[in-house]
Each structure stands twice: as structure tokens, then as C-alpha cells.
Amino acid sequence: MSKKLIKIINIMRKRISVWMISFMILGLVLTACKNNKTAEQERTKIEVTEDGELEVYEKDAMPLEIITQNEDKYPIQDLNIFEDNDVSDRLKKIAGKEEYEAILDNFETETPIVSDDGIYKFTGCKQHDCPSFLTTVLYDADEDNFNLVIEKEGKTKVYDEKGKITVSKALQAK
Numbered sequence: 001m002s003k004k005l006i007k008i009i010n011i012m013r014k015r016i017s018v019w020m021i022s023f024m025i026l027g028l029v030l031t032a033c034k035n036n037k038t039a040e041q042e043r044t045k046i047e048v049t050e051d052g053e054l055e056v057y058e059k060d061a062m063p064l065e066i067i068t069q070n071e072d073k074y075p076i077q078d079l080n081i082f083e084d085n086d087v088s089d090r091l092k093k094i095a096g097k098e099e100y101e102a103i104l105d106n107f108e109t110e111t112p113i114v115s116d117d118g119i120y121k122f123t124g125c126k127q128h129d130c131p132s133f134l135t136t137v138l139y140d141a142d143e144d145n146f147n148l149v150i151e152k153e154g155k156t157k158v159y160d161e162k163g164k165i166t167v168s169k170a171l172q173a174k
Helices: 003-035 039-043 085-095 097-106 169-173
Strands: 044-048 054-058 114-116 119-125 134-140 145-152 155-160
Touching: 085 097, 085 145, 085 155, 097 119, 097 145, 114 169
Parallel strands: none
Antiparallel strands: 044 054, 114 119, 119 134, 134 145, 145 155
16 A cells, blocks of 8 residues: 555544544533433423323422322332331421331331322331321322321320321221
């Protein structure tokens, strides 16, 4: 091969290398931009209802899908619900650390998540001795509000996050 041809081939290789590197960098930049959500996007969720309408939720007002999307599932057996940071942090905040630990220690026999008109309920109690410690967790998806009802040795304590949740007779019966 002539020196001129070798020189042309080397120049072409350098140009191809530069173009390949440029495209790789451009691809990395575009991928990073695509995956980098703004703070506003992180706090907002948009869903399409069955009626075709858009529902926009702010993070603080978004219903907890671990509850609302899992009706008829068992909170611990199926979902490990108390390992969900949002659920555990909020329940610990309203009940206090000591009472929350007591709930975890005594949530041995559980009922599945049930609902009526946007209010969700599940219960757990001490195995073979529900009257000694029974916890009812109520969640109002519309108001994003928790209530805890703890019955210990015949005494009832109600803890509310943003106000008392009214439970329908239909939900009480479930």
C-alpha cells in the first residue's frame, strides 16, 4: 500500500473514532436527562380513571397503593405492610414508638384488607387471645388519613392522623 493510502485510512479511523465517541457521549447525556426527574415530577402522580378522566395527586395526598391496590390480601402475610416506610413512619408518628412496637409484637392473627366507599380496614391481634390486644387500622384514601384503634384488656384507644374516620356499618361488618 502506498503511504498516501495508509495516511488516508488512518485519518478515516480517527474521524470514525471521534464520531463514535461523540455519539456515545450524546447517548449517555440523553439517557441521564431522561431518567433525571424534577422534584415536581417526583411529587406528582397522574392516573386515568375508568371514565377517562385524569386524576392528579400530589405525593402528600396520594392514596397509599400498598393498601388501595391490595384489597383482600393479608397485610403482613402477603404485603409485609409494616415494612413499607410510608406506612410504618406514619403509624409510628400517630401511635408513638412504644405503642407502635406493641402493635408489631401483637399483630399475629390478621384479617385481609377490606374497604367500603374509599375507607380501608385491616386488623391484627395477639394469636389465640384477640381480646387482650386487637389493632384495627383504618385508612381513608380520599383524605390520605390513618386511624388506629387499639383495644387492650377491654380498654380502647383511638389514634388519628388528620381527624376521625367514620366507618360505615357495611365496613364494620366486614
